[in-house]
Amino acid sequence: MVFKQNCLFIIKISAGSFLNKSQFLFIKSRTDRYSSSSSFSIRNINNYHSLIYSEDARPSQIPYFLSPYLKEKIIKLIYMKLNKFLAALSIVLFPFCVTVKAQVNIGNMLKKAIAGTPPSADEMSQGLKEALSLGVSSGSDRLSALDGFMGDNAIKILFPPQAQKAEKTLRGLGMNKLCDDLILSLNRAAEDAAKEAKPIFMTAIKEMSIRDASNILLSRQQDAATQYFKTVTYSQLRDKFKPIIQASLEKAGASGHWTDVTSNYNKVPLVTKVNTDLSDYTTQKAIEGLFVEIAKEELKLRGNTFSRSSALLQKVFGYADKNN
Numbered sequence: 001m002v003f004k005q006n007c008l009f010i011i012k013i014s015a016g017s018f019l020n021k022s023q024f025l026f027i028k029s030r031t032d033r034y035s036s037s038s039s040f041s042i043r044n045i046n047n048y049h050s051l052i053y054s055e056d057a058r059p060s061q062i063p064y065f066l067s068p069y070l071k072e073k074i075i076k077l078i079y080m081k082l083n084k085f086l087a088a089l090s091i092v093l094f095p096f097c098v099t100v101k102a103q104v105n106i107g108n109m110l111k112k113a114i115a116g117t118p119p120s121a122d123e124m125s126q127g128l129k130e131a132l133s134l135g136v137s138s139g140s141d142r143l144s145a146l147d148g149f150m151g152d153n154a155i156k157i158l159f160p161p162q163a164q165k166a167e168k169t170l171r172g173l174g175m176n177k178l179c180d181d182l183i184l185s186l187n188r189a190a191e192d193a194a195k196e197a198k199p200i201f202m203t204a205i206k207e208m209s210i211r212d213a214s215n216i217l218l219s220r221q222q223d224a225a226t227q228y229f230k231t232v233t234y235s236q237l238r239d240k241f242k243p244i245i246q247a248s249l250e251k252a253g254a255s256g257h258w259t260d261v262t263s264n265y266n267k268v269p270l271v272t273k274v275n276t277d278l279s280d281y282t283t284q285k286a287i288e289g290l291f292v293e294i295a296k297e298e299l300k301l302r303g304n305t306f307s308r309s310s311a312l313l314q315k316v317f318g319y320a321d322k323n324n
Contacts, residue, residue: 131316136297155289160276160281163274163276175264192244200240212228222303302317
């Protein structure tokens, strides 16, 4: 059955005939004795010959009377012609395969060449500005959200250092809620002010010179961009933050809380009086917290290759990695 199926399959796919009618008659004349008991006339032979060439032929209709010797001869003939067909096919396809392989190799060579090309000063500037814009936007949005300051112990605003002794004393006197309300008000004011940071940083990024961008990118200092922002934006941030924080503290009643805290503490005998300007203190701590967050984003960008989301960022910071 396997032989019959293979014959039929190969005859169909080769688009040609392996046996002509004279070969078929010769095969019939050389059949084994099993076939002698069968009544095969010339008409029967012609019918079987037609079945072999028919597209509708089924394996069960292939003659079963062939002797083992003749079957082996037919198989050899089929394999010989099939090998010739495959050889011809490989000659036709070989130039195409070579061309495709060459194109792939050339494409890989071009990619390597492009990746190895140092970025221009303009590309470094554009890449750094793109990265800083993403980092500043992410950091500002996170801090301006609810609990942006209050929920982060690294930047949470606590009592002023000069008043921490006062806090301890007041908590010891059972005034925990008064102290907690004041701390919450300080952090809510900082979160309100943080919303104004993004446009100030974006302007600073836009006005950054190509030279400054190159120096920041290739600096061995991991917070070079953060230090640059401190230099060019601190006074603007302070001017923008302070009135917002002052208004927020007034709205939340923090000024009243602070007055209660300081007045109660200052009544304790033999203590150093506390006269901290709460709005100045909160403004300073809010800006410091903002720069802490920006430094985190910068460190992530320099150290985490997965944060480089574009081809330009990968090229620019990849070059910086090799030169630091």
